[in-house]
Amino acid sequence: xxxxxxxxxxxxxxxxxxxxxxxxxxxxxxxxxxxxxxxxxxxxxxxxxxxxxxxxxxxxxxxxxxxxxxxxxxxxxxxxxxxxxxxxxxxxxxxxxxxxxxxxxxxxxxxxxxxxxxxxxxxxxxxxxxxxxxxxxxxxxxxxxxxxxxxxxxxxxxxxxxxxxxxxxxxxxxxxxxxxxxxxxxxxxxxxxxxxxxxxxxxxxxxxxxxxxxxxxxxxxxxxxxxxxxxxxxxxxxxxxxxxxxxxxxxxxxxxxxxxxxxxxxxxxxxxxxxxxxxxxxxxxxxxxxxxxxxxxxxxxxxxxxxxxxxxxxxxxxxxxxxxxxxxxxxxxxxxxxxxxxxxxxxxxxxxxxxxxxxxxxxxxxxxxxxxxxxxxxxxxxxxxxxxxxxxxxxxxxxxxxxxxxxxxxxxxxxxxxxxxxxxxxxxxxxxxxxxxxxxxxxxxxxxxxxxxxxxxxxxxxxxxxxxxxxxxxxxxxxxxxxxxxxxxxxxxxxxxxxxxxxxxxxxxxxxxxxxxxxx
Numbered sequence: 001x002x003x004x005x006x007x008x009x010x011x012x013x014x015x016x017x018x019x020x021x022x023x024x025x026x027x028x029x030x031x032x033x034x035x036x037x038x039x040x041x042x043x044x045x046x047x048x049x050x051x052x053x054x055x056x057x058x059x060x061x062x063x064x065x066x067x068x069x070x071x072x073x074x075x076x077x078x079x080x081x082x083x084x085x086x087x088x089x090x091x092x093x094x095x096x097x098x099x100x101x102x103x104x105x106x107x108x109x110x111x112x113x114x115x116x117x118x119x120x121x122x123x124x125x126x127x128x129x130x131x132x133x134x135x136x137x138x139x140x141x142x143x144x145x146x147x148x149x150x151x152x153x154x155x156x157x158x159x160x161x162x163x164x165x166x167x168x169x170x171x172x173x174x175x176x177x178x179x180x181x182x183x184x185x186x187x188x189x190x191x192x193x194x195x196x197x198x199x200x201x202x203x204x205x206x207x208x209x210x211x212x213x214x215x216x217x218x219x220x221x222x223x224x225x226x227x228x229x230x231x232x233x234x235x236x237x238x239x240x241x242x243x244x245x246x247x248x249x250x251x252x253x254x255x256x257x258x259x260x261x262x263x264x265x266x267x268x269x270x271x272x273x274x275x276x277x278x279x280x281x282x283x284x285x286x287x288x289x290x291x292x293x294x295x296x297x298x299x300x301x302x303x304x305x306x307x308x309x310x311x312x313x314x315x316x317x318x319x320x321x322x323x324x325x326x327x328x329x330x331x332x333x334x335x336x337x338x339x340x341x342x343x344x345x346x347x348x349x350x351x352x353x354x355x356x357x358x359x360x361x362x363x364x365x366x367x368x369x370x371x372x373x374x375x376x377x378x379x380x381x382x383x384x385x386x387x388x389x390x391x392x393x394x395x396x397x398x399x400x401x402x403x404x405x406x407x408x409x410x411x412x413x414x415x416x417x418x419x420x421x422x423x424x425x426x427x428x429x430x431x432x433x434x435x436x437x438x439x440x441x442x443x444x445x446x447x448x449x450x451x452x453x454x455x456x457x458x459x460x461x462x463x464x465x466x467x468x469x470x471x472x473x474x475x476x477x478x479x480x481x482x483x484x485x486x487x488x489x490x491x492x493x494x495x496x497x498x499x500x501x502x503x504x505x506x507x508x509x510x511x512x513x514x515x516x517x518x519x520x
Contacts, residue, residue, distance in 0.1 A: 002182045003157035005074050007222040008034050014225065015199070021228045022246055023063040024131065030225070036067055038150035040141070041074035045151060047102060047125055049077045052161055054098045056080040056123075058091060059106035060232040061205045064129045064141060066218065068104055069209075072163075073181070076154035079163035080176075081210035085498030088112050092119035094166045094174055097376060104141065106130045108232075113138075158182050164375050165212055165309050176375035179212075183312040186369045187212075188219035190340035194303055194317045195277050197250050199225040202274075204248035206231045206239055206257065211499040212313040213281055213305065217252045226250070236264035240272065247274040254500030255280055256438075259289045262296045272297065277320070281305040287333055288431055294323060306336035306404065310390050312369040315343045316404045334428075335403040336396075343367040345404060346389075347397055357400045360407055364389045395422070412504060414443040416451050421482045423453075423504075429477040430455055430470060430484070435463035440494055440502055444486060444511040455484035456507055458491070465489075 008030075011020070016031035028036070044055060055072045057079070059065055072079045080098045082091045091112065095103065096119075103123050105113060107130035116123065126138045134140035156162070162184050164176040195217075197203065203221040205228065207214040221228060229246040231238055239261050242248065253261065258280055264270065278293075278300055294302065301320035307313035318337030322329050339345045346354050347361040355361045366389045373381040384391050395407045407422045414421040423441040430439040438458040443451040459465060467487040474483040495506035 001155075001157045002185045003073075003155055004162060004181050004185060004219065005037075005070055005153050005155070007219075007225070008037060008070055008074075009153070011222075011225040018199075018225065019227050020225075021063040021066060021230075023230045026063060028063065033067070035150060036145055037071045037074055038153070039145045039148045040067060040071040041154075042151035043144035043148040044071065044075040044077060044102065046148065049075050049102065051076040051154070051156075053077045053102075054080045054100040054164065056082055056095060056098070056100040056103040057105075057129075057210070058082040058084065058109045058112065059104060059129060059209075060084065060108050061209045061230040062106065062129070062232060063228070063230060064104075064106075065209045065230075066205075066228060068129075069215075069218070070222075073156045074153050075151070076156060078161045081163070081165065083166065083210055083498040084109070084208055085496070088115035088119060090174065092116050092121050094176065095121040095123060097174075098164050098176060101125065102127065104129045105138070107132060110135060156181060159372070161372070167309050175377055175380055177309045178372040178375050179312050180372060183369045183371065184212075184215065184219060186342040186367070187216045187307070187312040187314040187340075188223060190314045190317065190342045190369075191216050191220040191279070191305070192223060193341060194319055195220070195250065195279065195301075197221055197224060197226055197277070201226040201249040201276070202229060202246055203227070204229050204231060204239075204243060204246070204251040206234060206242075206251045206253055207500065208498050212309055213254075213279075213307075213499065214252055216305075216312070216314055217250070217279060221250070236260045240264060240268075240270045243272055243275055244270075249274055249276040250278075251275070252279045252281075255289060256496070256500055256502075258293050262289070262293045265296050266292075273299070275300050277301045277303065279303045279305050281307070287428065290323075290333060291325065294325065304337055306406065308390075308392055308394075310371045310384060310392075311343070311365055311367070312371070314340050314369065315345065315363075315365050315392075316340060318403075332403060334405060335399075336406050337404060338402045339404075342369045345398065345402075355397070358397055360395060360397045363392045363394045363396050363404070363406075365392060366390070412442070414441075414451050414453055416443075416446075416449045416453060416481065416485075421453055425478060426453060426455065426474070426482055426484065429474040429482075430457065432477060433465065433470060433473045435459050435465040435469075437461075437463075438494060440504055440507050441484065442504055442508045442511070444508075445515065449485075452485040453482065454486040454488070454511070456488045456490055456494075458494070459489060 012034040128138040129141040166174040302323040304318040307315040316337040322332040426441040444454040495503040
């Protein structure tokens with residue numbers, strides 16, 4: 001029987017007085033953590049939570065967020081973490097779609113409560129998990145724990161619903177992936193095997209806790225009894241300070257975070273001796289950024305994870321031994337790694353034929369980590385989940401050793417003059433220019449060629465470059481027809497999702513406004 005709450009029982013039994021979490025001046029042991037989880041679960045049951053009922057949260061990273069993740073299944077319910085970057089309307093959609101009747105809210109998102117009510121969400125109970133006095137109209141999280149007796153674990157397990165996790169909403173309305181105890185647990189074990197996190201380690205929640213990337217590493221840390229510390233909102237300085245304060249040994253960062261922390265460490269000569277391991281993912285990382293990080297953190301093992309929400313989320317990992325610049329294991333940094341122990345991968349063409357090594361097609365995945373389905377979306381489920389395989393919508397290939405190489409999202413392919421151009425390849429070329437800080441490559445409509453390769457670029461502070469400089473530089477690495485035909489230098493940051501992904505659709509829609517389709 002696989003159940004996510006198993007780690008609480010085991011660790012409380014093995015080391016009840018060991019520190020489990022540290023945040024904002026609060027320190028909890030494993031026995032205290034179990035007591036609080038079981039009491040809040042009892043409060044949820046008194047509030048009417050029945051098996052499979054949804055309980056949502058809209059909050060920044062904190063110790064109470066982690067308690068929520070365990071208390072909800074302990075009570076028999078299913079979690080629905082909300083994206084902290086979404087608008088009131090987007091969050092209201094997820095609450096309505098999932099049928100959530102109870103939501104936890106912290107200080108940062110109290111202003112959304114009235115907006116959610118105006119949107120007519122079905123939420124009946126708002127629970128305050130902030131740091132101040134409980135506002136009128138909300139229930140106090142701490143008082144609920146104080147006033148409620150512990151209850152027995154509901155022991156939800158295996159294919160029971162653990163939660164509904166909404167996708168980033170990159171196309172149309174968000175889709176709620178229904179994940180089970182088994183699917184989430186399996187992904188966590190994959191991380192555990194690759195990173196080697198142990199009971200004496202400390203995991204820093206630096207990425208947003210609503211996102212499954214953090215969730216998978218968090219559960220891996222829970223399984224072995226590692227301690228937890230929390231970063232409510234990312235800044236390079238806060239990350240470095242928190243790592244040093246709690247002697248964090250493991251964390252998960254998206255590429256843009258790695259880039260910013262690396263720059264901060266170089267500028268301040270900061271020391272991060274405790275940091276053993278960093279997992280990164282959520283979006284491709286330019287080789288130049290990764291190389292700088294390897295040089296800035298010579299004692300830190302880097303591991304890349306690739307996956308998606310529908311796969312709980314881990315599919316492949318590129319281990320630390322391949323994050324080297326020389327030696328027999330060098331040359332794999334462009335890869336997303338090999339299949340985790342929970343996944344089988346195949347590459348298929350448009351007719352669903354399985355392709356051979358080095359042939360580019362859609363990445364499909366099967367394993368115990370796959371979702372049950374999309375909640376209330378049978379058509380989308382039928383498209384993404386076929387004969388036990390998840391069709392990722394990502395384009396890539398496997399080499400002869402099973403290393404996966406991501407070429408692009410299928411929707412990000414550019415067709416110019418009948419030639420296919422994969423935007424990631426162009427972005428990697430642009431990023432090699434010494435003046436470039438960030439880059440996004442998209443297709444823009446063109447009457448003659450159908451689509452043109454367009455690059456939007458943020459230059460490093462104090463650096464200069466022209467379109468001709470960029471194009472001439474790219475010609476050193478890619479064919480002429482792949483080089484940008486249009487370049488825009490921008491000073492404003494790129495739009496980002498809550499998980500740290502660059503939202504290409506937001507960049508793209510400016511150029512496709514008024515079109516009845518997004519390809520030409």
